[in-house]
Amino acid sequence: MNLTHADVEEILKLLDASPFDELELETDRFKLTLRRSSAPAGGWTQENATKSSGKAATVKPAPAASAAAAAHVEDGTVPVRAPLIGTFYRAPKPGAPPFIEVGSHVSRDTVVGIVETMKLMNSVYAQAVGVVTAIEASDGEFVEQHHVLMRVQPAK
Amino acid sequence: MKRIRRLMIANRGEIAVRVIRSCRELGIETVLAASEADLDSVAARLADRTVCIGPAPPARSYLDIDAVVGAAVRAQVDAIHPGYGFLSENATFAGRCGAAGLIYVGPDVEQLRAAGDKLEARRHAATAGLPVAPGGAVATLAEAEALGRKIGVPLLVKAVGGGGGRGMKLVRRAGDLSDTLHLAMSEAQAAFGDARVYLERFIASGRHVEVQIVGDGERVIHLGDRDCSVQRRYQKLVEEAPAPALPDELRAAMHAGAVAFGRQLRYRGLGTVEFLVDAERGEFYFLEMNARIQVEHPVTEMITGLDLVAEQLAIAEGRPLRLRQEDVAFRGSALECRVNAEDARQDFRPSPGTITTAVLPAGVGVRVDTHIEAGTRVPPFYDSLLAKIITCGTDRAHACSTMLTALANCRIEGVANNLALLAEIVADPAFARGGVDTTWLAHWLTRAETHASNS
Numbered sequence: 001m002n003l004t005h006a007d008v009e010e011i012l013k014l015l016d017a018s019p020f021d022e023l024e025l026e027t028d029r030f031k032l033t034l035r036r037s038s039a040p041a042g043g044w045t046q047e048n049a050t051k052s053s054g055k056a057a058t059v060k061p062a063p064a065a066s067a068a069a070a071a072h073v074e075d076g077t078v079p080v081r082a083p084l085i086g087t088f089y090r091a092p093k094p095g096a097p098p099f100i101e102v103g104s105h106v107s108r109d110t111v112v113g114i115v116e117t118m119k120l121m122n123s124v125y126a127q128a129v130g131v132v133t134a135i136e137a138s139d140g141e142f143v144e145q146h147h148v149l150m151r152v153q154p155a156k
Numbered sequence: 157m158k159r160i161r162r163l164m165i166a167n168r169g170e171i172a173v174r175v176i177r178s179c180r181e182l183g184i185e186t187v188l189a190a191s192e193a194d195l196d197s198v199a200a201r202l203a204d205r206t207v208c209i210g211p212a213p214p215a216r217s218y219l220d221i222d223a224v225v226g227a228a229v230r231a232q233v234d235a236i237h238p239g240y241g242f243l244s245e246n247a248t249f250a251g252r253c254g255a256a257g258l259i260y261v262g263p264d265v266e267q268l269r270a271a272g273d274k275l276e277a278r279r280h281a282a283t284a285g286l287p288v289a290p291g292g293a294v295a296t297l298a299e300a301e302a303l304g305r306k307i308g309v310p311l312l313v314k315a316v317g318g319g320g321g322r323g324m325k326l327v328r329r330a331g332d333l334s335d336t337l338h339l340a341m342s343e344a345q346a347a348f349g350d351a352r353v354y355l356e357r358f359i360a361s362g363r364h365v366e367v368q369i370v371g372d373g374e375r376v377i378h379l380g381d382r383d384c385s386v387q388r389r390y391q392k393l394v395e396e397a398p399a400p401a402l403p404d405e406l407r408a409a410m411h412a413g414a415v416a417f418g419r420q421l422r423y424r425g426l427g428t429v430e431f432l433v434d435a436e437r438g439e440f441y442f443l444e445m446n447a448r449i450q451v452e453h454p455v456t457e458m459i460t461g462l463d464l465v466a467e468q469l470a471i472a473e474g475r476p477l478r479l480r481q482e483d484v485a486f487r488g489s490a491l492e493c494r495v496n497a498e499d500a501r502q503d504f505r506p507s508p509g510t511i512t513t514a515v516l517p518a519g520v521g522v523r524v525d526t527h528i529e530a531g532t533r534v535p536p537f538y539d540s541l542l543a544k545i546i547t548c549g550t551d552r553a554h555a556c557s558t559m560l561t562a563l564a565n566c567r568i569e570g571v572a573n574n575l576a577l578l579a580e581i582v583a584d585p586a587f588a589r590g591g592v593d594t595t596w597l598a599h600w601l602t603r604a605e606t607h608a609s610n611s
Binding site: 120 | 343347506
């Protein structure tokens with residue numbers, strides 16, 4: 001079986017939204033273990049082993065092993081994702097200043113935006129400690145669950 | 157008088173289905189005004205015709221007055237039914253319907269304004285002799301401080317353009333009044349385009365009891381009361397008719413008060429007068445008036461045998477009331493549970509998605525108003541109401557036991573839902589006794605949470 005990078009990302013997304021700290025997935029031909037890391041920025045570590053077939057699971061280890069659903073991408077930032085599908089807002093109400101800007105310092109429970117779903121306003125938390133380096137979703141944009149809203153450079 | 161032969165429904169979900177059903181009964185052709193997200197909805201399939209009024213976000217479809225009125229004119233309908241929510245209490249919309257030669261199924265523009273302006277509604281209520289909580293309009297901090305001293309804390313700062321739990325701020329200490337007042341005014345300006353606020357004494361614990369009225373502009377009658385005290389964050393969850401455990405004199409005084417308020421407005425249409433009730437002290441206060449059909453109207457239909465949408469349409473045609481007060485008879489007791497796409501175990505997180513299974517209850521004394529079936533997509537753009545399960549019985553205990561069976565026989569899969577929570581509420585001994593207040597559910601949920609984390 002071929003496990004693509006996209007597959008692993010999808011699994012990581014599911015895990016991120018789950019209360020579990022560890023996933024072990026074992027099939028006839030391979031074994032995949034994902035563990036939530038204890039680092040402040042969260043994230044996942046990956047181990048995978050191919051079984052007797054000898055055919056390697058086609059997982060690119062470097063990007064897939066990144067954190068908070070494929071978190072530590074090449075530039076080392078952590079994505080802040082939409083907790084659920086809906087409309088993303090950067091400010092608490094129209095005309096108000098945005099919750100955060102590029103350069104803002106955030107901690108895990110800093111509210112960085114709102115996603116409106118079914119007429120309810122859901123706070124988006126940074127879930128990481130560090131500095132906002134990019135805001136990738138625009139105010140009023142309709143986003144899918146797990147869509148990357150912004151990126152945070154984790155504090156060392 | 158003008159017959160309604162073709163009607164546009166400017167709404168969606170279960171209320172659109174509900175209005176279509178009455179229209180079918182009455183031989184009225186229906187045109188559904190739907191957003192792009194609702195073109196393959198159950199309501200769209202049931203309507204004689206569906207027209208698209210814009211993209212999914214409400215501001216660009218269901219709240220777009222030009223789009224709705226334009227579609228109605230093109231479809232050559234005689235009337236527009238606004239349902240609840242969206243444009244249902246929008247005086248500008250009602251005025252635009254009239255200007256386009258369309259019947260607006262609802263009260264007159266002036267009455268919509270009077271009910272929508274919470275301060276004016278309060279004045280009308282006081283003129284009609286209804287008790288209102290101590291309070292009044294304030295334009296400046298000095299006025300607010302003077303009035304605040306008179307009514308005492310805790311008090312509420314309420315937006316004149318608010319209502320339904322929106323635009324309210326609680327002041328617990330007199331020293332907080334200044335900050336809260338400024339915040340409330342700027343928020344009211346942002347949310348309602350109207351910075352005016354008023355103060356009102358905060359009544360911490362009370363029951364939410366409302367009286368259904370109907371008027372033809374000359375005569376006003378009441379169709380009994382409903383209790384909607386089981387609420388979470390001002391969102392009603394379980395409603396019933398009649399309100400349980402109310403002394404006869406108090407109930408009669410509320411009915412009379414609601415009718416007096418309707419007469420004061422020379423009300424034409426279906427409306428609900430909401431009261432906050434202190435049952436122990438035998439006191440009640442006017443809260444607000446809703447000038448539209450309510451979500452919970454079926455419990456009134458169940459105990460009166462009336463079709464409230466049919467009455468609404470008859471009045472909209474300009475007919476006089478078909479009922480005298482003495483013609484309205486109340487039988488038994490009815491309960492409504494709102495089944496929402498929300499996950500009670502995850503802080504009521506909304507759960508849009510696609511319904512994979514919808515097994516809805518049926519049987520003697522069971523009614524389900526819904527817009528879902530297997531395959532229905534529940535979009536993230538609108539409220540989370542999936543279905544209303546309504547039961548009735550010879551008395552309240554009977555309606556409750558029928559409800560528990562109905563809830564147990566209901567299965568909805570594909571999106572999270574609150575069926576289990578509803579069953580726990582209805583089975584709770586305090587609810588079974590009847591007469592819980594509006595803070596009851598919040599306390600109940602906190603207890604349930606503590607219990608879950610301790611076990």
